[in-house]
Amino acid sequence: MPSARSYHCPTCGGEVDEQARSCGYCGSPIATVRCAGCFHMNVPSALHCSGCGRELGLEPVGDPSKLRCPECNLDLASFRAGPGTLGDCGRCGGQFVEHALLRDLLEQREIFGRAAPRRVQPQNPMSQRVRYVHCPSCGELMNRKNFGGSSGVVVDVCYRHGTWFDAGELPMVMAFVESGGLARARRREGERLARENQERVSARAAVESGRFHGHEIVGDPSLLVEIGDAALTLLSLAVDAIKH
Numbered sequence: 310m311p312s313a314r315s316y317h318c319p320t321c322g323g324e325v326d327e328q329a330r331s332c333g334y335c336g337s338p339i340a341t342v343r344c345a346g347c348f349h350m351n352v353p354s355a356l357h358c359s360g361c362g363r364e365l366g367l368e369p370v371g372d373p374s375k376l377r378c379p380e381c382n383l384d385l386a387s388f389r390a391g392p393g394t395l396g397d398c399g400r401c402g403g404q405f406v407e408h409a410l411l412r413d414l415l416e417q418r419e420i421f422g423r424a425a426p427r428r429v430q431p432q433n434p435m436s437q438r439v440r441y442v443h444c445p446s447c448g449e450l451m452n453r454k455n456f457g458g459s460s461g462v463v464v465d466v467c468y469r470h471g472t473w474f475d476a477g478e479l480p481m482v483m484a485f486v487e488s489g490g491l492a493r494a495r496r497r498e499g500e501r502l503a504r505e506n507q508e509r510v511s512a513r514a515a516v517e518s519g520r521f522h523g524h525e526i527v528g529d530p531s532l533l534v535e536i537g538d539a540a541l542t543l544l545s546l547a548v549d550a551i552k553h
Contacts, residue, residue, distance in 0.1 A: 318332040318337055319337070321334050321335040323335065325339055330476075339352060342368060344358035344360060344363055345363075345367060345369050346358060347414070347480050347483055348397060348404065349480045358480075360480025361418070361484070369390065371387055371397065372387045374387035374396055376445040376446060378403055379403075380403055381398055383399070383400055385397055386399060390410055390413075391409075392409035392412075393406070393409040393411070394407050396445060401476055402476030402477065403473060403475055404473070404476075405471050405472070405473050405474075406472050406474065408471055408472070410471075411472055414483065415483070415486050419491060419492070421487060422487030422489060441453065442473055444469075444470055446471065449467060449469075451467045451473060452466050452467075452468075454466050456485065457485060457486075457491050457494040458497070459493070459494065460481070460482060462478050462481045
């Protein structure tokens with residue numbers, strides 16, 4: 310996603326971020342046109358969404374929601390699309406996307422990306438403020454994840470209900486997917502699982518043969534196999550923790 314451009318407030322003339330929801334000088338609304346493709350907010354003069362590049366047309370209309378923004382503690386506006394719902398905060402621009410809807414949005418962008426791939430620069434996750442937020446649906450503390458393992462966009466995930474995106478992060482994720490980032494992440498994960506499976510097979514063969522690193526093994530072979538599998542599982546979890 311390209312960096313946001315500056316925009317002059319139509320009310321006071323102050324220079325503000327093009328993606329800002331309101332002017333920091335006079336409080337007037339700035340980004341007021343919502344994209345129907347990625348739900349990103351754009352300035353009224355925009356012809357195409359600055360988030361996903363889609364031509365702007367009819368805007369989706371939000372409904373009242375019982376969910377509240379974990380940052381501002383204000384009610385989220387609810388947008389129903391396809392298999393799920395997106396909640397949007399009118400003040401900070403944060404968005405809470407249910408898992409089913411997020412999968413649908415990403416599948417659409419992945420298909421689009423195969424036809425017209427985008428080139429994007431990975432974000433730097435170290436430049437983002439580290440804080441933990443609560444799920445708007447259940448109130449549980451969410452987990453921070455680098456989306457796709459290499460996008461650099463750190464999102465907050467409730468494994469039961471959905472994903473929280475800070476302002477502008479959902480279009481960044483979609484651009485990452487269009488560039489083939491998610492396909493590359495799946496390929497890396499498949500290669501990792503294949504290596505781990507081969508390591509398990511080799512360890513099991515070594516245990517069942519009764520020798521491990523040149524030493525005779527005494528005991529129940531089936532129990533030793535289980536111990537070997539458990540050790541490899543713990544090693545895998547430790548490696549994943551270091552990576553993420």
